[in-house]
Every structure is written in structure tokens, then in C-alpha cells.
Amino acid sequence: MELIRRSGLFVLTACALMAGDVTAQAGSEHEDAYFRAVAEFFRLPAPEIAILRDWGIPADEVPVVLFVANRAGVSPEALVALRESGQRWESLVVRYRVSAEVLHLPVPDGDSAGRLQALYERYRSTPLSQWSALALSDGEVIALVNVRLLSQALGVTPSEILQKAGSSTSFVVLFGQLIR
Numbered sequence: 541m542e543l544i545r546r547s548g549l550f551v552l553t554a555c556a557l558m559a560g561d562v563t564a565q566a567g568s569e570h571e572d573a574y575f576r577a578v579a580e581f582f583r584l585p586a587p588e589i590a591i592l593r594d595w596g597i598p599a600d601e602v603p604v605v606l607f608v609a610n611r612a613g614v615s616p617e618a619l620v621a622l623r624e625s626g627q628r629w630e631s632l633v634v635r636y637r638v639s640a641e642v643l644h645l646p647v648p649d650g651d652s653a654g655r656l657q658a659l660y661e662r663y664r665s666t667p668l669s670q671w672s673a674l675a676l677s678d679g680e681v682i683a684l685v686n687v688r689l690l691s692q693a694l695g696v697t698p699s700e701i702l703q704k705a706g707s708s709t710s711f712v713v714l715f716g717q718l719i720r
Contacts, residue, residue, distance in 0.1 A: 570716025571599060577693040577715065582606045595620055599712045604629060604685045612636030629681040640674035643684040645691070645698040654702040656683055686711035694718055 579589045581603065592602050597620060605623075609616040614636060622632060633639065644663060647653050653660035659680050666674060676684070683705065690711060691698045701714075708714035 570719075571712050573719060574599065574712045574715045575602070578603050578606070578689065581689050581693055582610065592616060592620070597623070600682050600686060600710050601629075603689045604682055607685045607688075608632060608636055608638050611638045611642060629678040630676055633676060633681055639672035640676050641668075641671035643676065643681065643688075644671060645684060645688055647699050647702065651699040652703055653699070654704075654706040656680060656687075656702055683711075690715055690718070 575589050575593060576586070578584075579586050584606070589602065592605060593599070597605060601623070605616045605619050608614075608629075609619050619632065623629075633643070640663070647660055649664070659676070662674055663671065687698050687701045687705065690696075690701045693715075694701075696718075701718075704718065705711070705714055708717065
């Protein structure tokens with residue numbers, strides 16, 4: 541009887557490990573697809589994206605590095621160094637003049653902006669001429685860049701991405717869910 545319990549435990553452990561490998565593979569495949577979309581969006585060769593990926597930057601932040609670097613005319617390496625030194629996106633976008641106006645994505649007034657609803661209420665209550673002065677949190681900067689990326693990569697409206705983003709833990713996961 542003890543042998544049966546041990547072999548049953550072994551089989552359960554093996555199944556759990558294999559399921560974990562399958563989940564990790566699926567996650568890795570989604571991350572690979574996400575980074576291909578990032579490379580296409582920024583018209584960069586995959587090896588350049590791989591370098592940023594290898595630096596250990598959170599996957600959701602790689603497009604932010606590239607977007608801000610592109611808009612500000614600075615190197616991605618400089619932004620990564622600033623992030624690693626503790627600088628926040630909210631201060632970096634101010635420093636490099638990548639304002640809320642630049643990051644804004646059109647969302648019809650009647651549509652929900654999901655996790656960015658409060659930000660879109662600030663946009664709506666602020667005159668367009670003052671949008672560049674709106675302060676953005678790190679999460680808002682990351683979300684706005686990723687919504688732009690996913691919207692263009694998948695050919696769907698920003699509203700659709702925003703509505704689906706609320707239930708996802710990251711934009712990499714969301715991308716994986718949307719390409720299934």
C-alpha cells in the first residue's frame with residue numbers, strides 16, 4: 541500500500557511539473573510574440589529588442605523605453621540606466637517632454653477606459669491646451685504606451701484594449717490572450 545501511495549505521489553508530482561512546463565512554454569511563447577510585436581511597432585530588428593529583454597527590464601516597460609527614447613531623441617540605454625538608478629517614468633516623461641498630450645489615445649466619451657478611467661476623466665475635464673501639464677503615474681505611462689502598441693499591432697481600437705486590460709495582470713499576458 542505504501543508503494544502505491546508513493547508511486548501515486550510521484551505521478552502527481554510529475555504531472556504538476558509537466559503542467560508547469562507547458563504553462564511556462566505558453567507564457568514564453570506569448571512573451572516572444574509580444575516582443576515580435578514590439579520590434580515591428582518600432583521597426584527594429586529582433587536582436588535590438590533581445591538586448592533590452594536581456595537587461596532584465598520588465599517586459600511591459602520595454603516599449604516604454606523605446607517610445608520615450610524615440611520621442612525624446614535619447615538612447616534607450618540612457619533611459620534604462622536612469623530607470624535602474626531609481627528614476628520613475630512619471631519624472632522621466634516630464635524630463636524628456638513626452639507629455640500626457642503626446643501619450644493620449646482617443647477613446648470615445650461613452651466608452652469605458654478600464655483601468656485608465658480616472659485618467660480619461662482628467663483628460664475630459666482639462667482643456668486640450670493644458671494636457672501637456674497633466675501629471676501621469678508610472679502605471680499610466682506604461683499603460684498608455686502598451687495600449688497604443690497592442691491597438692496598432694492587433695488592429696483594434698484603444699477602447700477595446702482598455703476594456704480588456706482590466707482583467708489582465710500584464711500587457712504581455714493580455715497580448716497572449718488576444719492573439720489566441
